[in-house]
Amino acid sequence: MRLKLVIVIGAAAALVVITLIAGGAYWATNTAREAKAPEAVPPATAAPSKKGFAFSALETPRELPDLQFVNGEGREMTFEEFKGKTVLLNIWATWCVPCREEMPALDRLQAKLGGPEFEVVPLSIDREGLPVVKAFYEELRLKALGIYVDRSGKAQRALSVLGIPTTLLVDRGGRELGRTLGPAEWDSDEIVEFLRSVVEQPPAAQWQPEIPGETQLAMRPEGRGPRSQRHFPLAFQ
Numbered sequence: 001m002r003l004k005l006v007i008v009i010g011a012a013a014a015l016v017v018i019t020l021i022a023g024g025a026y027w028a029t030n031t032a033r034e035a036k037a038p039e040a041v042p043p044a045t046a047a048p049s050k051k052g053f054a055f056s057a058l059e060t061p062r063e064l065p066d067l068q069f070v071n072g073e074g075r076e077m078t079f080e081e082f083k084g085k086t087v088l089l090n091i092w093a094t095w096c097v098p099c100r101e102e103m104p105a106l107d108r109l110q111a112k113l114g115g116p117e118f119e120v121v122p123l124s125i126d127r128e129g130l131p132v133v134k135a136f137y138e139e140l141r142l143k144a145l146g147i148y149v150d151r152s153g154k155a156q157r158a159l160s161v162l163g164i165p166t167t168l169l170v171d172r173g174g175r176e177l178g179r180t181l182g183p184a185e186w187d188s189d190e191i192v193e194f195l196r197s198v199v200e201q202p203p204a205a206q207w208q209p210e211i212p213g214e215t216q217l218a219m220r221p222e223g224r225g226p227r228s229q230r231h232f233p234l235a236f237q
Contacts, residue, residue, distance in 0.1 A: 072147030102183035
């Protein structure tokens with residue numbers, strides 16, 4: 001009986017020793033790994049501030065496809081009717097929360113900068129058409145903006161718009177100069193100044209947007225050089 005008790009105690013002691021050895025080896029291995037592992041790297045880009053504005057400029061301006069829609073009176077239109085103006089083409093919908101948030105700023109931008117040389121064109125893709133868009137305008141008391149609706153959603157597909165709001169900057173010849181995804185404070189002094197600098201450039205001039213804190217990008221005429229994009233994050237405080 002005493003012999004059995006000794007054997008049991010010895011086995012338990014051996015198990016404790018083995019556990020301690022294994023735990024020590026695990027601790028030593030993890031400590032070595034942690035010593036070699038680099039510190040956590042923060043994300044490359046932080047979430048944009050409320051006043052952020054990220055504009056992706058095309059190296060070569062791109063001809064827009066034929067866009068068809070109706071205006072507030074139900075008259076059928078094409079985007080060709082805006083040629084001769086610099087246009088800020090905003091793709092949006094009444095059910096899109098960020099769109100709803102930025103529409104008053106677009107309305108104020110149109111009131112501030114709109115005219116013979118520039119126009120904000122908010123193109124709704126609401127499938128329910130004019131009634132819901134008109135009700136939305138009345139709800140937010142939008143006065144300066146025109147009403148434009150594409151119930152078919154063809155414009156969104158033709159422009160390769162993956163999310164809304166997406167806003168394209170279009171030159172007098174109907175060519176896309178670049179775009180931004182997401183809402184922006186369009187009536188801020190910095191953005192108005194940026195857009196005014198584009199509007200005031202001669203029609204035949206190469207586009208050189210004056211972007212604060214970034215190297216200016218000279219736009220090459222269509223057909224010269226490969227088509228590519230460059231991204232300019234504009235964080236206005």
